[in-house]
Amino acid sequence: MDLGLEVSERDGWAVLAVRGEVDVYTAPRFRERLIELVSEGKHRIVVDLEAVDFLDSTGLGVLVGGLKRLRSHDGDLVLVCTQSRILKVFEITGLTKVFSIHDSLDAAVAGE
Amino acid sequence: MTNGEYVELEIPARPEFVAVARLLVSALASATPGIGDDRVDDLKLAVSEACTNAIEAHDAIDTDERVIVRCRDDETGLEVQIEDRGAGFDPSTLPDHPPVTDPDRLKFERGLGVPLIKTLVDEVEFTSSPAGTAVKMTMRRRLDDLDDS
Numbered sequence: 001m002d003l004g005l006e007v008s009e010r011d012g013w014a015v016l017a018v019r020g021e022v023d024v025y026t027a028p029r030f031r032e033r034l035i036e037l038v039s040e041g042k043h044r045i046v047v048d049l050e051a052v053d054f055l056d057s058t059g060l061g062v063l064v065g066g067l068k069r070l071r072s073h074d075g076d077l078v079l080v081c082t083q084s085r086i087l088k089v090f091e092i093t094g095l096t097k098v099f100s101i102h103d104s105l106d107a108a109v110a111g112e
Numbered sequence: 113m114t115n116g117e118y119v120e121l122e123i124p125a126r127p128e129f130v131a132v133a134r135l136l137v138s139a140l141a142s143a144t145p146g147i148g149d150d151r152v153d154d155l156k157l158a159v160s161e162a163c164t165n166a167i168e169a170h171d172a173i174d175t176d177e178r179v180i181v182r183c184r185d186d187e188t189g190l191e192v193q194i195e196d197r198g199a200g201f202d203p204s205t206l207p208d209h210p211p212v213t214d215p216d217r218l219k220f221e222r223g224l225g226v227p228l229i230k231t232l233v234d235e236v237e238f239t240s241s242p243a244g245t246a247v248k249m250t251m252r253r254r255l256d257d258l259d260d261s
Binding site: 025 | 131161
């Protein structure tokens with residue numbers, strides 16, 4: 001199963017664009033990439049979920065762990081997501097109140 | 113899927129096979145009249161959660177036994193049962209997470225699978241013993257989903 005993890009920079013934020021399915025098989029690679037970014041000193045990260053086809057609670061766990069790690073460095077992790085089937089997982093678990101979720105990358109880096 | 117059909121899949125208890133279980137169940141649910149696209153996605157997510165728990169249960173006791181996915185269609189809907197040979201658990205004793213507004217919520221990266229399953233499917237029944245766990249999930253047919261199927 002293919003998982004795409006592409007890193008770019010935008011207005012002082014590291015942008016991690018995730019593509020494919022995030023589950024118990026692919027989540028470890030996603031977690032490692034986030035941890036690498038934090039150890040490289042990137043403490044403001046946007047995770048772009050627009051090209052994610054599927055995300056289950058293991059993916060949520062990676063994001064919760066990433067947010068915890070970044071907050072301990074006075075940083076932040078925000079999300080870009082407009083797909084209703086992915087947003088639903090955040091809504092059911094109440095994590096829409098934990099994460100800042102934006103409609104676009106522009107809005108995410110502008111804090112809108 | 114037509115009424116009364118029965119499909120069974122055995123998967124090795126390894127993470128890369130959860131996608132295979134999802135693929136099977138979403139294909140069967142899509143072919144079941146009265147289960148619309150949104151509810152196919154819900155069932156697919158619930159199956160992923162149940163299979164993940166099953167694989168972790170096998171990993172915890174280091175067994176090579178397979179995880180079984182049983183699907184049965186009847187007049188009420190599609191029933192999917194995930195069976196493992198792990199050490200069992202009591203779903204009623206799972207700890208509650210702190211409220212999402214509590215900063216301590218971030219200490220919990222796991223444990224969302226069972227609450228998600230309970231929310232996503234129409235009926236769920238956990239049967240667990242030291243010999244293993246079966247999670248039986250049912251998605252009922254709905255008249256307002258008939259046009260989607």
